[in-house]
């Protein structure tokens with residue numbers, strides 16, 4: 001199956017993996033404050049960003065998403081003291097696989113997002129969407 | 142149906158019977174999302190036997206309908222697309238339980254905070270996204286399995302952190318429920334701010350007396366242990382069974398205690414103005430706490446540094462409602478100032494009192510105090526948000542310059558003997574405690590509850606409750622009300638004697654060929670090797686596993702799944718979000 005990532009598409013599809021206790025409240029807060037972002041952005045909730053399996057990221061990019069964003073808890077993670085390093089490892093492993101598939105590594109992004117980071121979330125989304133829209137088309141083998 | 146060729150072929154036997162409810166939320170959702178179109182987009186799904194829109198999914202009537210529907214149609218999955226899961230997961234889990242459906246076969250979909258409210262400018266986009274999210278929810282529910290919560294025995298005791306009015310009242314209430322209480326206070330005395338106050342609004346009761354009464358109540362209950370000069374320094378274990386480490390005065394050994402819940406009542410600090418802020422630092426410029434102490438100590442006409450005080454200007458909202466600073470209203474200060482002005486008038490009715498305010502927020506019954514202050518001669522002048530009063534000393538004279546927006550546009554120069562800066566509340570310094578408990582802070586820096594109305598004293602950390610001003614500005618009666626709410630919640634959690642642990646833990650599948658990688662990365666020692674038919678495989682202890690999922694990405698065989706977010710569920714959700722349209726593009 002091929003992944004068609006459209007160049008210049010007005011609103012790239014972005015999948016956000018977000019944590020239930022920390023970044024989800026931040027993303028929900030963007031809603032309570034009625035801050036707008038593109039409707040092509042959707043979220044899947046996980047307990048901890050360190051539970052995201054690299055193959056999920058690859059699967060999303062192969063099945064129609066243009067970008068995957070990992071919202072991580074950084075030092076705030078309630079589960080794992082080394083959560084940052086673990087999440088980075090997951091992103092790197094996903095990127096390794098993307099390289100083999102000929103998919104741009106920039107399609108995976110990661111940033112810390114706190115429980116009141118509503119403005120930061122929207123900014124991340126706007127920036128990521130702009131970056132994805134500028135990437136060249138790829139049709140992986 | 143729209144995506145027939147895309148659906149994984151299912152035999153009747155593995156088709157699910159899922160009911161889907163799509164909520165209008167009054168108009169919060171349906172004003173921006175075509176909920177009927179969303180229903181139509183999912184109604185024909187192989188696994189869906191019933192889909193409907195509803196005005197309020199959480200209403201009693203709809204909950205009742207859901208129970209009936211689940212029973213009548215023999216549903217084995219429930220999807221509710223409404224608000225954030227933070228609000229109503231407990232509500233709909235209870236619906237499932239009442240109907241005899243396993244509560245973990247219900248899936249919540251957030252089409253309000255994460256859809257209608259953020260795409261209110263894009264109805265087609267919001268509708269398409271909502272349909273994708275609901276399809277994802279159906280995909281998730283279609284792979285749900287019945288799960289039973291692991292139950293553990295709970296300890297019938299609580300730790301209360303902070304010995305102010307909220308912490309003291311909580312301790313008494315908890316003891317009266319039959320729970321053992323350890324109350325720790327970091328200073329060498331109980332009472333917090335109230336312990337230092339004289340007559341308080343609204344009833345003129347003395348703060349010192351109120352605290353003395355509460356301390357006597359505490360002393361009368363042998364099941365309460367008070368530890369002064371003590372802080373919480375360690376916490377481990379799980380909800381219902383926390384082991385806490387308490388560090389007493391320097392030189393003493395730390396002690397440990399086992400408690401079921403923690404009530405955090407660490408209060409606040411008064412805002413400390415910067416030097417020069419409204420003249421702070423100039424002689425004769427004092428803060429509200431300094432002034433109430435002065436008035437409390439006076440039995441005759443007021444004096445400041447040996448000189449009589451004949452006129453006072455109060456500058457309101459210092460350190461509160463400041464754009465870019467503390468943006469919130471501190472709530473107690475308008476009323477405390479009206480109250481102290483009435484006391485000043487009672488000491489000496491000739492004192493001229495000028496109140497330079499932005500808005501008078503003497504809410505509810507406190508309005509009467511505002512009336513009384515005015516009757517007794519207080520003059521209220523409203524200054525504009527962008528034109529705060531200036532305070533300066535000219536020779537021997539303090540002068541406040543302000544413009545009253547309600548009466549004239551002329552600038553007023555008011556010579557006064559004393560300026561009182563009506564300072565607000567700021568969070569108490571508690572960096573270490575916040576970090577230790579991983580408590581989330583709101584944008585105001587106070588501790589954050591899960592929901593201000595629905596779950597007002599619970600935090601996202603299981604079994605850690607908040608009370609009093611630690612949560613945000615409150616009066617004494619509001620602080621006590623929240624303390625009692627924390628007591629009731631603690632009772633609900635502990636009096637059953639057992640707690641349910643989250644059953645959404647990691648599980649090991651057939652692909653495991655014991656390599657130990659997962660065990661070495663689990664910080665909770667939940668993974669060990671067991672022999673199954675002579676072969677070593679990994680085993681995860683469900684009562685030790687926290688459900689973080691951190692082990693799964695380390696398994697070279699991808700043998701570990703986290704219940705609730707299994708790889709198959711995530712892939713179904715991704716398929717659902719992308720939807721039939723995009724899939725056609727992909728396949729072509």
Ligand SMILES: Cc1cc2nc3c(=O)[nH]c(=O)nc-3n(C[C@H](O)[C@H](O)[C@H](O)COP(=O)(O)OP(=O)(O)OC[C@H]3O[C@@H](n4cnc5c(N)ncnc54)[C@H](O)[C@@H]3O)c2cc1C
Nearest residue numbers: 303305306307327333334341342407408409609610616617
């Ligand atoms: C000048 C002034 C006048 C007021 N007048 C009135 C009035 O007339 N009527 C009214 O209703 N309200 C009044 N208030 C508001 C009232 O003071 C508060 O509502 C009340 O103090 C809140 O109680 P609390 O227990 O939440 O916090 P606090 O009073 O702040 O008590 C918190 C306690 O926790 C302790 N603590 C903090 N951190 C830790 C830690 N890490 N470990 C252990 N202990 C810790 C503190 O030392 C303190 O003893 C007034 C406030 C001020 C500033």
Ligand code: SF4
Nearest residue numbers: 458461470471474475
């Ligand atoms: S209660 Fe009054 S003085 Fe205090 S912050 Fe609110 S408006 Fe300002």
Ligand code: SF4
Nearest residue numbers: 663686687689690692
């Ligand atoms: S999910 Fe987390 S706590 Fe559970 S076994 Fe894996 S690493 Fe340990």
Ligand code: SF4
Nearest residue numbers: 653654656657659696
């Ligand atoms: S990492 Fe995977 S294969 Fe290795 S022991 Fe754990 S579950 Fe088994």
